[in-house]
Amino acid sequence: MLELTAIETFYGNIQALKGVSLKVAQGEIVTLIGANGAGKSTTLMSISGVVHPRKGSIAFLGEDVTASSTERIVSMGITQVPEGRMIFPRLTVRENLLMGAYLRKDKAGVRDDEEHAYALFPVLRERRSQMGGTLSGGEQQMLAIGRALMARPKLLLLDEPSLGLAPLVVENIFEIIVQINKDGVTVMLVEQNAQMALQIAHRGYVLETGHVTLEGPGKDLLNNPKVRSAYLGLD
Ligand code: ATP
Numbered sequence: 001m002l003e004l005t006a007i008e009t010f011y012g013n014i015q016a017l018k019g020v021s022l023k024v025a026q027g028e029i030v031t032l033i034g035a036n037g038a039g040k041s042t043t044l045m046s047i048s049g050v051v052h053p054r055k056g057s058i059a060f061l062g063e064d065v066t067a068s069s070t071e072r073i074v075s076m077g078i079t080q081v082p083e084g085r086m087i088f089p090r091l092t093v094r095e096n097l098l099m100g101a102y103l104r105k106d107k108a109g110v111r112d113d114e115e116h117a118y119a120l121f122p123v124l125r126e127r128r129s130q131m132g133g134t135l136s137g138g139e140q141q142m143l144a145i146g147r148a149l150m151a152r153p154k155l156l157l158l159d160e161p162s163l164g165l166a167p168l169v170v171e172n173i174f175e176i177i178v179q180i181n182k183d184g185v186t187v188m189l190v191e192q193n194a195q196m197a198l199q200i201a202h203r204g205y206v207l208e209t210g211h212v213t214l215e216g217p218g219k220d221l222l223n224n225p226k227v228r229s230a231y232l233g234l235d
Pocket of ligand 1: 039042
């Protein structure tokens with residue numbers, strides 16, 4: 001579904017990605033783990049077209065999207081849930097959800113998807129008239145995911161959905177990610193919480209200073225001695 005080939009992404013003179021290659025097949029949950037500054041967010045933003053790689057290529061569903069606009073990429077079926085949620089604090093929960101459907105013209109489908117978001121996250125229905133900024137961190141994460149689903153993505157990019165949330169809320173969010181994947185959405189998950197991410201992921205990649213250093217099935221990476229000591233704080 002998605003293939004990155006040796007992408008190199010820069011911020012001015014700073015090279016954040018130094019030749020990242022990875023693949024995501026339809027139906028998978030693929031996780032990208034790594035320390036702060038390894039380039040995880042930059043990889044997602046390169047895929048969604050927020051920054052464009054200077055070298056290498058990105059293909060989605062067989063089309064070269066390396067230089068495509070974010071608008072084009074969203075309309076092809078990729079949506080990103082950014083780190084820090086980035087909900088609109090002064091819009092209501094419902095208005096935030098509808099912003100996710102900004103590019104869609106099928107009103108009936110959008111109504112169905114709004115209902116689907118409330119079914120996945122019942123708390124959002126209860127709070128649909130409340131300002132987004134008044135929600136708790138966990139609720140804002142649910143809103144950010146619900147908003148992304150309103151674009152009816154084929155591939156959902158999640159940047160650190162567990163960041164700053166209480167353990168029980170994190171568990172709930174991870175269960176919902178699995179549910180979304182079972183409903184047919186392919187997921188790419190960036191996480192500092194490597195333990196939980198590798199437990200739900202079909203496959204994972206380890207990123208270190210702009211390079212992929214390890215890859216494999218989630219369960220294998222969980223048992224890999226290097227991953228255990230560097231990212232899981234075990235052994
Ligand atoms: P984190 O978990 O802290 O977000 P990350 O693995 O997602 O880390 P990136 O945010 O992708 O890492 O950052 C990769 C590198 O690019 C880092 O060295 C970072 O300092 C640099 N970088 C990121 N964003 C910018 C920017 N807007 N301008 C300059 N450098 C940046």
